[in-house]
Amino acid sequence: MATSYAGYMGKVVELDLTTREVREYPWTDEDRRKYIGGKTMAAKVLDTMLTGREEAFSEENPLIISTGPLTGTGAPCSGRLSISALSPQTGIVASSNCGGTFGYFLKKAGLDALIIRGKCDQHTWIEIDNGRFEFHSADEDGLWGLKATPSQQRIKELLEQKWGAPRSFGQMVIGPAGENLVLYSGIISDERAAGRTGLGAVMGWKNLKGISVTGNHEITVANPEKAAEWNRKFFRALRTHPLTGRQLPRMGTAGLVSPMQMRGMLATRNFSAGRYDQFDKICGETLAEKHNIVNKGCVSCPIRCSRTVDLDGKPVKGPELETLGLLTANIENDDLELVIRLNNELDELGMDTISCAGTIAWAMEANEKGLWDNGLTFGKADELVGIIEDIAYRRGIGEELALGSKRLSKKYGGVDFAIQSKGLELSAYEPRRAVGMGLGYAVSNRGGCHLNGGYLVILEGLGLFTDPQTAHAKADATMMFQDLMEAIAASGQCLFSSYIFFPGILITRPNSALTTTINKAIPYIGGVLRLINKYPLAVQMHMPVLPHTRAFELITGMKMKMGDYMRAGERGYTLERQISTRFGVSAKDDTLPKRLTDVPQDPNDPKTKVPLDKMKRSYYNARGWTQDGRPKVSTLKKLKII
Amino acid sequence: MAHVNVIALGLFRLDTGLHELSLEANKGKDLYPQLLQKAHETKPDTTVTQADINGCIVLVNGKTARKGTKLADGDTVHLMSPVCGG
Numbered sequence: 057m058a059t060s061y062a063g064y065m066g067k068v069v070e071l072d073l074t075t076r077e078v079r080e081y082p083w084t085d086e087d088r089r090k091y092i093g094g095k096t097m098a099a100k101v102l103d104t105m106l107t108g109r110e111e112a113f114s115e116e117n118p119l120i121i122s123t124g125p126l127t128g129t130g131a132p133c134s135g136r137l138s139i140s141a142l143s144p145q146t147g148i149v150a151s152s153n154c155g156g157t158f159g160y161f162l163k164k165a166g167l168d169a170l171i172i173r174g175k176c177d178q179h180t181w182i183e184i185d186n187g188r189f190e191f192h193s194a195d196e197d198g199l200w201g202l203k204a205t206p207s208q209q210r211i212k213e214l215l216e217q218k219w220g221a222p223r224s225f226g227q228m229v230i231g232p233a234g235e236n237l238v239l240y241s242g243i244i245s246d247e248r249a250a251g252r253t254g255l256g257a258v259m260g261w262k263n264l265k266g267i268s269v270t271g272n273h274e275i276t277v278a279n280p281e282k283a284a285e286w287n288r289k290f291f292r293a294l295r296t297h298p299l300t301g302r303q304l305p306r307m308g309t310a311g312l313v314s315p316m317q318m319r320g321m322l323a324t325r326n327f328s329a330g331r332y333d334q335f336d337k338i339c340g341e342t343l344a345e346k347h348n349i350v351n352k353g354c355v356s357c358p359i360r361c362s363r364t365v366d367l368d369g370k371p372v373k374g375p376e377l378e379t380l381g382l383l384t385a386n387i388e389n390d391d392l393e394l395v396i397r398l399n400n401e402l403d404e405l406g407m408d409t410i411s412c413a414g415t416i417a418w419a420m421e422a423n424e425k426g427l428w429d430n431g432l433t434f435g436k437a438d439e440l441v442g443i444i445e446d447i448a449y450r451r452g453i454g455e456e457l458a459l460g461s462k463r464l465s466k467k468y469g470g471v472d473f474a475i476q477s478k479g480l481e482l483s484a485y486e487p488r489r490a491v492g493m494g495l496g497y498a499v500s501n502r503g504g505c506h507l508n509g510g511y512l513v514i515l516e517g518l519g520l521f522t523d524p525q526t527a528h529a530k531a532d533a534t535m536m537f538q539d540l541m542e543a544i545a546a547s548g549q550c551l552f553s554s555y556i557f558f559p560g561i562l563i564t565r566p567n568s569a570l571t572t573t574i575n576k577a578i579p580y581i582g583g584v585l586r587l588i589n590k591y592p593l594a595v596q597m598h599m600p601v602l603p604h605t606r607a608f609e610l611i612t613g614m615k616m617k618m619g620d621y622m623r624a625g626e627r628g629y630t631l632e633r634q635i636s637t638r639f640g641v642s643a644k645d646d647t648l649p650k651r652l653t654d655v656p657q658d659p660n661d662p663k664t665k666v667p668l669d670k671m672k673r674s675y676y677n678a679r680g681w682t683q684d685g686r687p688k689v690s691t692l693k694k695l696k697i698i
Numbered sequence: 699m700a701h702v703n704v705i706a707l708g709l710f711r712l713d714t715g716l717h718e719l720s721l722e723a724n725k726g727k728d729l730y731p732q733l734l735q736k737a738h739e740t741k742p743d744t745t746v747t748q749a750d751i752n753g754c755i756v757l758v759n760g761k762t763a764r765k766g767t768k769l770a771d772g773d774t775v776h777l778m779s780p781v782c783g784g
Contacts, residue, residue, distance in 0.1 A: 299782040311781045314707040318757050341711050519782040563780045564753040567764050
């Protein structure tokens with residue numbers, strides 16, 4: 057089904073693994089205008105396929121790999137794709153975003169998205185070449201059972217043997233964790249991971265070990281000259297911004313450990329505290345001083361936030377902030393080299409570092425409290441390399457740890473300190489010192505995710521310095537950031553590109569009168585934010601602080617002003633929620649463990665807990681949802697979802 | 699003059715080589731020229747300028763402060779270049 061828009065390849069394919077049938081999925085230009093691409097496009101497909109009775113491990117659960125119209129076009133930070141499905145970890149719709157090269161090569165193969173249904177009758181890997189699909193035995197080719205890097209090396213060998221010469225291609229694989237249906241297993245592509253929500257297990261259940269993709273289709277751009285000129289400005293804006301041009305390239309996300317420690321928001325000892333007394337041994341500065349070799353980036357990315365670090369004399373991918381925090385302070389481990397080793401091993405086994413680390417922290421506390429005799433102890437991390445391997449292969453206590461903290465706490469007790477929401481473990485930001493982030497964790501469509509939750513910590517102490525304890529304006533800001541990031545992800549761009557939304561002067565002059573005034577004013581502009589959220593289409597212009605919309609228009613030829621962009625993000629976010637309500641999700645699921653809502657982090661300061669109920673009410677009002685957390689019919693109509 | 703403990707973090711630490719120092723100052727801003735001098739002593743090729751130090755986030759005993767904040771004996775002052783992204 058061809059398209060009149062550039063940037064898109066005009067073809068979405070549905071692949072049935074059971075019958076090996078490949079057919080084109082009907083996806084029109086009207087769909088493209090409403091749902092853009094990426095995760096919001098996937099949400100629309102899932103909306104048509106899921107009734108609310110399906111299970112994650114079933115042939116009816118489609119795994120959707122979708123690019124955005126900007127993916128692979130040369131726009132800044134446009135190396136992204138989304139993978140979406142019903143999550144085995146949360147039981148609801150989930151999406152995981154991934155960098156690397158797969159998205160670019162999927163488009164070179166002539167495809168915008170791939171919808172994978174059914175189940176292979178044997179362990180399989182699939183080769184896609186210019187829209188041609190070839191099924192290979194993962195057993196006969198020696199792939200099944202391999203870790204992530206050897207799997208990708210093996211596919212490369214097989215393809216090069218077949219081609220007789222090297223060719224560029226993209227690939228994604230699962231590791232042993234996905235094969236063994238660990239509920240928080242991820243999908244690995246190059247060195248990047250679609251880590252969250254257990255989508256690796258969906259692939260594993262489908263007996264699908266990996267996919268390679270290549271092709272020589274042209275990715276078109278509507279207005280090449282103007283797009284190139286605009287992209288140069290966009291690149292320059294990212295390179296000169298203090299966050300995307302200096303801090304992230306130099307320190308990566310690991311640079312956040314120190315400010316989080318300073319702000320009391322570094323999750324420590326299973327989120328029982330916000331500061332770790334050994335933090336200097338494990339912070340981003342120490343990582344940079346002792347282990348960094350070089351920074352790396354995805355396709356078309358000027359930020360290059362990924363770290364390559366030294367491990368046993370070999371360069372390996374360094375830990376991101378979430379992994380760094382959760383495998384150090386949160387389990388009281390001050391051995392940075394061990395964290396690098398664990399991070400590397402988790403990627404090789406194909407597991408989400410956040411959920412795995414969060415589950416281990418819960419298990420340590422459960423052991424300490426006598427709820428579950430599992431041998432795990434805070435501060436004793438030496439055995440964790442073996443433990444995570446046991447999880448991936450589901451041996452010993454690994455069999456149970458593979459289920460995640462929500463299920464384990466229901467079995468053994470300790471629900472109040474199972475640090476998860478909707479079954480997804482929280483990342484390393486302790487929300488009692490950033491209550492807007494607490495709201496985001498709770499209402500996030502995919503569960504306890506900082507990014508899907510709107511990432512309000514950027515206002516609450518990591519960027520700007522709005523009062524982190526006040527509930528004022530947090531609901532409206534959460535909605536605005538969620539919708540903005542939804543649109544960016546749907547376009548195929550990295551969420552980190554959104555940081556240039558904040559003028560550099562506010563970042564480089566944190567102590568100036570202007571910045572101080574803005575920090576103080578933000579809690580009082582909730583009404584303004586709500587008006588913008590409610591009537592985004594009134595903003596029929598491009599905003600200088602957000603070059604994304606102009607780039608979108610020049611590349612696709614589709615009208616996409618700021619208001620259209622925000623509305624598309626809102627539509628995608630609301631649609632995901634609407635699907636989840638079919639699976640029983642309501643306000644009762646938008647929760648945090650009692651440790652975070654009922655127990656002040658500082659016993660002498662009752663404000664240091666998350667006032668969730670109050671913020672939730674405001675959030676549902678802002679979104680046009682009922683107080684039970686369901687999108688109202690009027691909202692669905694307004695967004696043209698129904 | 700108050701005796702304070704100054705801890706450098708973020709790119710400010712990487713670019714100056716400074717970690718932890720004991721300095722004397724009445725106000726936060728009194729620390730800045732001393733820090734610039736120490737930075738050049740520790741790392742002669744540092745490109746850090748007074749403007750970079752002015753742009754650091756300042757915390758005194760874990761609480762947000764400004765360069766005019768008065769300091770007391772035993773205070774811990776954190777200076778950190780701005781950070782974001784996770």
